Amino acid sequence: MTTRIFGSGIRRREDPRLITGGATYTDDVQLPGMLYAAMLRSPHAHAKINSIDITSAVGARGVVAVYTGADIEGVLNGIPCAWVPPGADLVAVTHPAIAKDVVRYQGDAVAVVVAEDRYQAEDALELINVDYEILPSVTNPEAAMKPGAPQLHEDAPNNQAFHWVSEGGDTEAAFSAADVIVKDTIIQQRLIPNAMEPRSAVATWTKATGELTLWSTSQNPHICRFLASLVTGLGEHKIRVIATEVGGGFGSKIPVYADEMITSFCSMQLGRPVKWTATRSEGFQSTIHGRDHVEYVEMAATQEGKITGVRSKIYAGMGAYLSTAGPGVPTILHGLIYCGPYDIGATKADVYGVFSNATPTDAYRGAGRPEATFLIERLVDLLAVELGTDPAELRRKNLIPKFEEGHDVISGLTYDSGDYEPLMDMVLGHADYSALRQEQAQMRENGHYMGIGVTCYNEICGLGPSQVAGAVGFGGGLWESAIVRFHPTGKVHVYSGISPHGQGEETTFAQIVSDELGVDVDDVTITHGDTSNTPMGWGTYGSRTTSVGAGAMVIAARKIKEKARLLAAHLLEAAESDVEYRDGQFSVKGSPDQSKSIQEMATMANVAWNLPEGMEPGLEASAFYDPPNFVYPFGTHLAVVDVDKDNGHIVVRRYIAGDDCGPQINPMIVEGQVHGGVVQGIGQALWEHAIYDDNGQLVTGSMTDYALPRAHLLPNIESLSTVTPSPHNPLGVKGVGETGSIASTVTVYNAVIDALRPLGVTRIDMPLTPEKVWQAIRQGHGS
Amino acid sequence: MFATEFEYQRATSVSEAIQLLSNNPGAKILAGGHSLLPMMKLRLTSIPMLIDIGGINELRGISVENNILRIGALTTHAEIAESYDVKDNAGILWETAYGIGDPQVRNRGTIGGNISHADPASDLPTVLKVMDAKFTIQGTGGLMRGGSRVVSADDFFIGPFETDLGENEILTAIEMPVLMANQHAEYAKMAHPATSFAVVGAGVVLTVEDDVCTAARVAVGGFTPVPTRGLTVEQALIGKVLNEENIASATILIHGDLGSDVFGDVFASAEYRQAMAAIELKHAIFHATGLAHHN
Incomplete structure (x- = not known):
């Protein structure tokens, strides 16, 4: 053969089995003698467990066993956190797989029923009587650090899980010398990842050999085995983890959860295979959440529009316990990329990781980088307004010029390769940016409000050199x-x-x-x-x-x-x-x-x-x-939105994604990744929100209230690309799985605020629901 | 999604279904199952017996006779959305049926099941109210001749998930007058992005002669216990030329027609929904009268 298949958009070989039901997911696994587990979860956000009465449940039809926190004590070790950013005084609180004395979020497991079938297990759950003493709760990360806030863990005063500061250059000097400073408060609302396949585990213990086989919905079966070994005390050579067919994860299947460890425990106790699969409602409460930042951010610049500094103070909600990679997300994956695609002289991230009575958070598609990109790009738009310049041109002015063999930025990273401006020109040209601005002006004269958002981003991915993993506190190699x-x-x-x-x-x-x-x-x-x-x-x-x-x-x-x-x-x-x-x-x-x-x-x-x-x-x-460096895809995205001033309704009219992920092995798959990422990011901007009420009850805990993006609410996504190879890996490839979600949230957000600027609106908390937009228009300023 | 244990019976006729209902306290009729089954699976409700009427063919079908459109209670949303009889004679219902849920929901969900469930966020109650629909209900007396009764949409809906249906009664058919050439009907809604259920829905049927509105039926729903007729809006429209100014000044009056029982949630507050009622009503009338194209 003489033609390379690299670069050819051949069909995905996975799809025939995935779309015809031919794949064997964890829940499809059936073993002889299999039992079914169901978890009893706390209905309260924070409560003391006075007692648990399992008598009726134990005697119920089909029930084989009921276990509580007392049963796992001394048998299962706590669920570990595997990312401890250095110098952050991280408090590694104990996270028991089944809560024994205190529940700390709605969804915390308090007991497990194992029965001959799942219906019997669910019926028996209703027979368990838990005497709770309800304690005050707090879910907002900033509120959780205020004096007098309910305290989650004795070892963590003020609910502080960690405090991580990373500074590059002299931000104090940059801000004192600035001609212009723009500021914003950004709420990165809590999001709930929803992979199509719910989490599931099948455990089977072979007593004769002392071996545990665990089917698990994991994005990383080897890490799962490693951590399962720590929790169960079994040697890694005695554990086999199978995750050959996993139906999406978006980060939510990185962590090792209590549920698969409880399922393993049950099988080891009973000597029979045990299956547990989350219901969708259970997933909403117990699968990790994403984002959840309260951010105070500012940017310094000269009168000519040269950006000289970015700094933040961030309260990052960790939830009730530290999830597997949770602490790495708002720190290493966030604070180190404050330069974005720009040459910025000084950056500082000041991040508090905070415990709250909410589901633990961890990596969710983009993980830290959407938040960083959002704050940079939001501040650039505010700066453009302040300086009275075009936001696209202000970005162009600050872009790092082309580099092929590495470029050091002040936040401490060395970008691998980049050529930002041609892709920006391609996107602006494709959109006919100046014509859009003219149309916008004309529409405004007629009382109609359209907006344009332009984002330039640069992200860090292809994690990464193992030496760096060690240096940043990641509990493994990469x-x-x-x-x-x-x-x-x-x-x-x-x-x-x-x-x-x-x-x-x-x-x-x-x-x-x-x-x-x-x-x-x-x-x-x-x-x-x-x-x-x-x-x-x-x-x-x-x-x-x-x-x-x-x-x-x-x-x-x-x-x-x-x-x-x-x-x-x-x-x-x-x-x-x-x-x-x-x-x-x-x-x-x-x-x-x-x-x-x-x-x-x-x-x-x-x-x-x-x-x-x-x-x-x-x-x-x-x-x-072991890669010598990370890879740094980059791009320019552009959104055009129409906002109805009467009802606050937003229509994303156009979305153009320009992404450079290096050479594309399969352009069709690249485009699919871009589409999925863009849609997920727009979901955050417009619809998705994990809302807790004052008692820590998850109000948007089902598909009825938690609005995932739907096809009919989205525009055709126009996808463009350039090719800038990475100099350091054998294929020159970069990553593309997260670029869409990293860029699209702020692109759409900026477009909406751009639309409403003549009405005096400067900010609206996400998601931009019609009512919030309508209220902001009525008030004529930020809501 | 694991329901508690329940008994299942499949009825072969309406009278058998009614007999099963009267003999089994707490039993419920299963039509398309798109409202009842999720509630059972989420254990929000526990039903001792389901009586499946899915096999009763006499409850299916669409016909037009003497200017009356008749739809069997077991007719699916998809069948309505594919029917020329509905499209030509009650375009508002045809379009609304097509906008319900997604193809899977439309293929299983039935008009009778939807109405009997009486979810305040559903579109059909509002539409059937402005279409002045009549519901045929069969009860135990149905075993003999004359055991059925007819209730108008105005009287059928009593509260959220509450209707005039008695414990041992089944809704069998929906009838409504066909729209005449001088009648213009439209349903407009703000849909919840998660479910497409109505956050605010507004339906209108307007009779227009020589540009003047001679009769009007107007209702809003989605945020009130039952669809609410806009009687003062109707009065304000009748006798007026349907231009932008008259429509705006009439629709704003809907606020007076709304009682104090107005729903709100984390997505859209009661205050917002009240404000949107006039706007959706305006949209509906603009579309019904063709003014939307000029706006």
Whole structure:
């Protein structure tokens, strides 16, 4: 073959099984003798448990066992937090899998019923009698730090989980010297991730061997095994985690949850397989939430519009306990990217992580970076208004000029490569930006309000060098590994430690390996998600699957190719240095007729009839890839909105996403990722909101009240791109899984505020529901 | 989503269903199941017996006779949305049916089930009220001749999830006068982004002769216990030329027609919904009269 399949938008090989019901998700797993678990969850946000009476439940039809916090004490260790940002005085509070003395959020597990079927388990839940003594509660992170606020943990005075400060340059000096300072208060509202597949766990304990097999809806089965080992006390070699088919995660399936540990405990106690699957309502309460910041932010600039400083003070809600990666989100993944795509002289993030009586928060698509991008881009728009300049031109003025081999920014990062302005020009040109501004002016004269939002972003992803992971307190490495194996017939099997869950990497990985080895793409199978047959890996999140995971595959494939070349030289009776590889063929220089295919070499290496002296049989290689740096995709997004001043209704008329994620392995999949991310970000701007009432009750705890984006409320998404390779990974690729959600929230938000500027509106808290917009218009200023 | 245990009976005729109802206290009729089953699965309600009327064909079907459009209670939203009889004779209902939920909901959900459930956020009660619909109800007396009664939409809805239906009665058909050439009907709503249920819905049927409104039926719903007739709005419209000014001054009067029992929630407060009632009403009249194109 002579054409590379890299860059071809071939159909996703995952889809036939996913859309025909042919995939085996965790809840599809049925084992002989299986029991079903149901969790009793606290209806209260904060309460003391005086007593729990399980007598009736134990005697109910079909019930095999009921366990409470007392039963797991000394058997299951606490649920760990695995990201401890350094220098932040983080309080690692104990997080028992089942609450024993105190419940700290609505949804905290207080008991588990195991029964012969799920209906019986649910019926028995109603027979458990818990005597709660209700305690005062607090859910807002800023309020939780105020004197007199209800206290969650004895070890954490003022509910402070940590205090993390990161400063680059001298912000004090930058703000004292500034000609102009703009400020804003930003509420990054709580969001509830909703993967199509609810969380689920199936645990089966083999007493004879002392082995636990756990099917888990995890984005990172190897981390899950690692943390399950800490919680259960079993050695990692005695735990097998299977997460081969996972129906979406968006970050919510990174953490190791109490539920799968409780399910494992039940199986180990009873010696029978146990299944637990969250109902959707249960997921709303007990699956991690995202965002939840109260932010005070400001930007300093010169009169000419040169941005000289950005700083923040942030109260980041952690919820009742610290989730697996929770503390890393508002700190490392947030405060270090305050420069965005601009050359800013000084940045400072001052972040309080706060306990509150709410569901724990963790990474949600974009994780820290949407919040950072939002505050930078919001402040740039405010600055443009203050200076009376066009917001797009103000951005252009501050963009970092083209760089190919790294660019240091003051916040402490080294961007890999970037060429921001051409993509901005492409987006503005495609939108006909000046015509849009003219239309806006004309419409305003007629009393109609349209707005334009332009965002330039730069994000950090492809997490990341392991040395940096260690330095920033991440409790693991961030390399990836792969085994690439030729079967005797010349077919290829790749085993990856990374764990895609719907993104399409089975297809893109096969494209990459097909090109590297010169075999047909359909002759490559990608296996992932089962710790028993895949090498160690750290999982799929942080837009790292391709830039890091595929890096390992490419290196392994190249090792194989070299071995095959040496074998070909031996069989062709040519000097090793005379044999070259091209498109799946090894040939002798100058004698193209003398050649051997890589498939022939696979056969010959596997039968091992005639190998060069010292060569081992077989044709396979493993490789570990630890990236030397993160990758930094970037782009410009533009939204056009129409706002109805009579009822506050917003229509997103156009959305243009310009993204540079480096070379695109499969442009169709890239576009799909952009669409999904953009839609998720617009969901935050316009509709999504986890609302707790004054008693810590989740008011928007179902699909009836929590508004996810719907197709008929969204515009056609126009997708554009440029290609700026990363200089440091084998393929030059960057990530694209999160770019959409990083850019789109603020793009739409800025467009709405831009529309309403003539009416005196300067800010509205998200989500921008019709009533909030209407109220802001009526009041003629920020609500 | 795990309901408590319940019995299931499939009725083959209306009289059998009514007999099952009267013999089993607490039993409920199962039509499309799109309101009742979720409530049961969320354990918001526990029903000892469901009587499935899905197999009773006499409850299905759409016909027009003597200028009356008749729709069997078991007719699905999808069947209504695909019916030319409905489109040609009650376009407002046709369009509303098409806007309910999503294809799955429309394929299963029935007009009778929807009305009997009487969810204040539903669109159909408001539309049927302005269409002056009549509901045929069969009770135990139905075993003999003459056991049915007819109730108008104005009297059928009593409160949230509460209707005039007696314990042992079944709604069997919905009838309404077909729209005449000089009648203009429209339903406008602000939909909740999560569910497409009405945050505020407004329906109008206007009779126009020589540009003058000679008769009007107006109602708003979605935020009141039952759809609320805009009687003062109707009075203000009748006898007037339907121009922008007259429509604006009439629709604003809806505030006076609304009682004090107005709903609000975290998405939209009562104050906002009250304010939106006039606006949605205005939208509905603009669309009904063709003025929307000029606005």
